[in-house]
Amino acid sequence: MTQTLPETTTTRESVVGKPVDRVDGTAKTTGEARFTAEFSHPDLTHAALVHATVSRGRITAIDTSAASAVPGVVTVLTHHNAPALKSPRKVTPTDLSTMASGTSVNYLNTDEVHWDGQPIAVVVAESALAAREAAALVRVTYETAESTVDFTAEEPAAKPQKNNLVMQGSAKKGDAEAAFTAAPVKVDRRFTTPPLHHNAIEPHATLAVWDGDRLTVHDATQSIDWLRSHLALRFGIPTRSVRVIAPFVGGGFGGKGFIWAGTILTALAARATGRPVRLVLTRESVYRTVGGRTPSTQRVALGARTDGTLTSLIHTSVTRLGRVGGTPEAVTSQSKHLYAAENILVRQNLVELDLVSNAAMRAPGEAIGTFALEASIDELAYELGMDPIELRMHNEPERNPIDGKQFARRHLREAYRVGAERFGWADRTPEPRSMRDGRWLVGMGVASAFHPSMLFVANVVVRLSVDGTVLVHCGLQEMGMGSATVQAQVAADALGVPVESVRVEYGDSTLPMAPGAGGSMQTASVANSLLAACEKLERKLTKLGRSPQESPAAVLAREGLPSLEVSVGSDTRLGRMAGQLRFMSKFLMDQRRWMKAALGAHFCEVRVDPDTGEVRVSRWTASFDVGRVLNAKTATSQLKGGIVMGIGMALAEQTLIDPRNGRIMNPSLAEYHVPVHADIPPIDITYLDEPDPTMPLGLVGIGEVSITGVAGAIANAIHHATGKRIRDLPITLDKLL
Amino acid sequence: MRTFSYVRAPDVETALRTIATEPNAKFLGGGTNLVDLMRENIERPDVVVDISRLPLTGIDELPGGGVRIGALVRNSSLAAHPLVRTRYPVVSQAVLGGASAQLRNMATVGGNLLQRTRCLYFYDEASACNKREPGSGCSALGGFTRNHGVLGVSDHCIAAHPSDLCVALAALDAEVEVESTRGTRRIPLTEFHHLPGSTPHVETALAPDELVTSVELPAPVTTRSRYRKVRDRASYAFALVSVAAALEVRDDTVTAARLALGGVAPKPWRATEAERVLLGAPATEESFRSAAEAELASATSQDGNDFKIELARRTIVATLRDLLTDRSAA
Incomplete structure (x- = not known):
């Protein structure tokens, strides 16, 4: 880190918004940055998982003799010899870390099998290769029980999702069914989306070391704090006895937000063997033990007057949970907020299956919900003979459609105007199959992006030193978004110091607690507390008689102080509980008062081969209304990343779960097709940079919004190119033949 | 992956002698398919005979306008060779259509002939597969069959051959030269691979002790x-x-x-x-x-x-x- 000399004056240009280079850029490009799998420890052992191959039943025999005989094997842990673990707790609103457990299964403490892939044994060996070789030699016999694994077959029997404080299972305004029946123009469509997996480049990994009753874990996690609380709970030790370290995480997308078997079992294996254990999941083990995005079936019914005014918007969904855990996805969320329909009905339904629990994956709910809604809006535009953007603008609401709340900020009209101009929407001829480039059929489509904005509690400590440097302590997590970089920018501006003199220490549970990196809320939440801390520091400096022209460091030098430290929030048990309560009350108050969201407009051009149905995305422009942007470089990268992931979801990605037995059949990146470079066109990102007046610094989270709407824009462009409406993802070429 | 022993063959003769005396040995060329399958426990050799340094890397013009391609020519070298690009564009394009640059730098022509299917059930030890375990059944029937065959399949196996290069070679009447301690023989490419019938585990005409040494392409009927x-x-x-x-x-x-x-x-x-x-x-x-x-x-x-x-x-x-x-x- 560059250290600079104390400055004597504080007049400097703001760095917030500037394309500041990542503070960890060099470390990552040189390989100096260490990820969990790269940490070692004296006397380290290595683990591998054995997975169940039936979807439900009981283990009647487990033969570990061949596995134990492999040279280098230390032990094979099964439900016969594994130490006791406490069961995960039921979710309680006063302790949100109770939401952390991926499943309710007490691994290796039961002979019950709840899904095909559940870990039923762990091999610990002197090398990772020996552990894997031995894991393949464990022989298991089962007494199988009847299981339910086929989503398509079970979907008609889905039950309504109940409302709770955080998520509505249903909502309505007026009588949408009656309005739909009466509408002169209507569309009523069914959509399906497949199960998906996150596929972060870094597989889940854990290194666990016990020292008496103290546990230290390196873990590829999105939520250091939840993991710490959860491990303490499962092993029956005080939270302060657990330390979690995760300085660098190679992507998560929600898959590392919950705590899955691998992490628990590594700590268990270390406890059982009395030696440090490292487990790096194979890609197959990631698929089998970490939940992914639920499949969905959705109905969208839209009724309109002939001028395009929406009189009815109905959006219903069915998704799945695991019988042993999972959280519902807010599939219909955007449908309550995007259009000024006179009558609205949304309803989410659930089925429970004997599969690994589903897990949040980038924009859980909205990523797939916007596909159905935005494709339906496009269909309605064609029914009406209207331009799809014009139809959207005609129904652009002044207040939140479902409940009339005020928007904290909404500039979707402007986002469409800017995007359309950059993309060249005016050159589009609306007739399907009317545009060609040689033999290629060319199509253009649009869709809106939507993701709600939230704030969570974060604790920070800020220390100003007499040499002019500023140290920020916060247990935030960095998964590649640029978290430390942008917080350094926030502190630099708030204190009037150069960004190079701010250092952010993060990724360790010994630091003040931060929220998990999820729900697009880490950056704004931490910035909120960091600003408060900087204000406190400013007040202290003022008390020390700081003159307007005096730099912060100069005040300390004058007073003979080596440093000055302030903190926001408390990491004591009571302090944390108080923080959570403050958060919940503010959250609920905010929810009553404002509708806050990140918004955007996607413009996409596709080429379709008329012989083979191959689809190539050839151009992309996305125009976002995401409040104030902290760092033009990292924000653009993150927004692009979501679009790339959305292209994968639209055209190729699908977890193949055999409906006959619930087994995942493509647990590898060879057969689960994420986009490759050749699938991705140049992506033009623009944002309005209009601050949100209700958020700290005007910030709105941007981690998830850009994946929403992508599949809709592509489906709409494909219809424009070919005349075909494909309502089932992924849109593979066979659907276009 | 199982523990195995590894030997590096210094010359063709030693390679052939080793494979003739070891009952469960495999030749290792570029390893782009074999090593994958070993990691998945599908291939379980006791001995791996590394042939990657044998002098089978030439691409030579034959009298009459054909080309002889050594079995250990890397895919990337094959695709870039001027003789191949000008006389057999289809071969060059097929190779470049496959895998990634990194894999093409490793993969060999001989290995490409012996690529095994990408059937999801062949790769999954928990599934039934007549190819992997003769007589166990075929889980692909009634399962996910997007990458499976529609021609030449049987009730015992519907797996598809995954090679790109072999498709081009089949079109061009290529011949495969194979060698063992018993001698040398030539097999037309179109007869090199077997249809599954009731024995899908028998995939090629290659005997367990034979080594592919080269592939010959006759003069092209057209360069179009x-x-x-x-x-x-x-x-x-x-x-x-x-x-x-x-x-x-x-x-x-x-x-x-x-x-x-x-x-x-x-x-x-x-x-x-x-x-x-x-x-x-x-x-x-x-x-x-x-x-x-x-x-x-x-x-x-x-x-x-x-x-x-x-x-x-x-x-x-x-x-x-x-x-x-x-x-x-x-």
Whole structure:
């Protein structure tokens, strides 16, 4: 880190918004940055998982003799010899870390099998290769029980999702069914989306070391704090006895937000063997033990007057949970907020299956919900003979459609105007199959992006030193978004110091607690507390008689102080509980008062081969209304990343779960097709940079919004190119033949 | 992966002697398929005989206009070779259509001939597979069959051969030279791979003690040839359908046609029915369509790969049309 000399004056240009280079850029490009799998420890052992191959039943025999005989094997842990673990707790609103457990299964403490892939044994060996070789030699016999694994077959029997404080299972305004029946123009469509997996480049990994009753874990996690609380709970030790370290995480997308078997079992294996254990999941083990995005079936019914005014918007969904855990996805969320329909009905339904629990994956709910809604809006535009953007603008609401709340900020009209101009929407001829480039059929489509904005509690400590440097302590997590970089920018501006003199220490549970990196809320939440801390520091400096022209460091030098430290929030048990309560009350108050969201407009051009149905995305422009942007470089990268992931979801990605037995059949990146470079066109990102007046610094989270709407824009462009409406993802070429 | 012993063969003779005396040995070329399969516990050799340093890396012109390609020529070298690019564009394009640059730098011609299927159930130890474990059944039947065959399949196995290069070689009448301590023999590429019948575990004509030493291509009937690969993403995916084609047209009449299909059969599928229809026929889209119909007439499909029949027809027509209209392909 560059250290600079104390400055004597504080007049400097703001760095917030500037394309500041990542503070960890060099470390990552040189390989100096260490990820969990790269940490070692004296006397380290290595683990591998054995997975169940039936979807439900009981283990009647487990033969570990061949596995134990492999040279280098230390032990094979099964439900016969594994130490006791406490069961995960039921979710309680006063302790949100109770939401952390991926499943309710007490691994290796039961002979019950709840899904095909559940870990039923762990091999610990002197090398990772020996552990894997031995894991393949464990022989298991089962007494199988009847299981339910086929989503398509079970979907008609889905039950309504109940409302709770955080998520509505249903909502309505007026009588949408009656309005739909009466509408002169209507569309009523069914959509399906497949199960998906996150596929972060870094597989889940854990290194666990016990020292008496103290546990230290390196873990590829999105939520250091939840993991710490959860491990303490499962092993029956005080939270302060657990330390979690995760300085660098190679992507998560929600898959590392919950705590899955691998992490628990590594700590268990270390406890059982009395030696440090490292487990790096194979890609197959990631698929089998970490939940992914639920499949969905959705109905969208839209009724309109002939001028395009929406009189009815109905959006219903069915998704799945695991019988042993999972959280519902807010599939219909955007449908309550995007259009000024006179009558609205949304309803989410659930089925429970004997599969690994589903897990949040980038924009859980909205990523797939916007596909159905935005494709339906496009269909309605064609029914009406209207331009799809014009139809959207005609129904652009002044207040939140479902409940009339005020928007904290909404500039979707402007986002469409800017995007359309950059993309060249005016050159589009609306007739399907009317545009060609040689033999290629060319199509253009649009869709809106939507993701709600939230704030969570974060604790920070800020220390100003007499040499002019500023140290920020916060247990935030960095998964590649640029978290430390942008917080350094926030502190630099708030204190009037150069960004190079701010250092952010993060990724360790010994630091003040931060929220998990999820729900697009880490950056704004931490910035909120960091600003408060900087204000406190400013007040202290003022008390020390700081003159307007005096730099912060100069005040300390004058007073003979080596440093000055302030903190926001408390990491004591009571302090944390108080923080959570403050958060919940503010959250609920905010929810009553404002509708806050990140918004955007996607413009996409596709080429379709008329012989083979191959689809190539050839151009992309996305125009976002995401409040104030902290760092033009990292924000653009993150927004692009979501679009790339959305292209994968639209055209190729699908977890193949055999409906006959619930087994995942493509647990590898060879057969689960994420986009490759050749699938991705140049992506033009623009944002309005209009601050949100209700958020700290005007910030709105941007981690998830850009994946929403992508599949809709592509489906709409494909219809424009070919005349075909494909309502089932992924849109593979066979659907276009 | 199981523990195995590793030996590096200094010359062909030692390689052949070793494989003849070790009952469960495998040759290691580029390792791009074998090592994968070992990691998945599908291949479980006791001994791995590394042949990657044997002097089988030449690409030589033969009297009469053919080319002899050493079995250890890397895919990337093959695709870039001027003789291959000018006389057999279809070979160069097929190789570049496969895998990634890194894999092509490792993969060898001999290894490509012995690539094993990408059937999801073949790769999954918990599933039944007659190829992996003869007599255990076939979980692919009634399962996910998107990358499975529609031609030449049996009730015992519907897996498709995944190679791109082999499709081009099949179209061009390549011959494979193999050697063992018993001597040398030549096998036409189209007879090198077996159809599954009731013995899907017997995949090739190669005996366990034989080593592929080279592949020979006869002089091309035409240098107007191309490879078209249709897949689920723009790169780095196996073919759903691929077509290797060479076409010679005089006075609007087809005077020579070579056609082979990939992704649709348990072996690289030489489209002899289509060639028969094409030869002497007017070089029109109608003829191409008739040829494609004739070739696919015997196709059988599952729910998951039914589309391949029409996709194969269309890809044949499109490839031939491109060869006809794009003069620059010559």
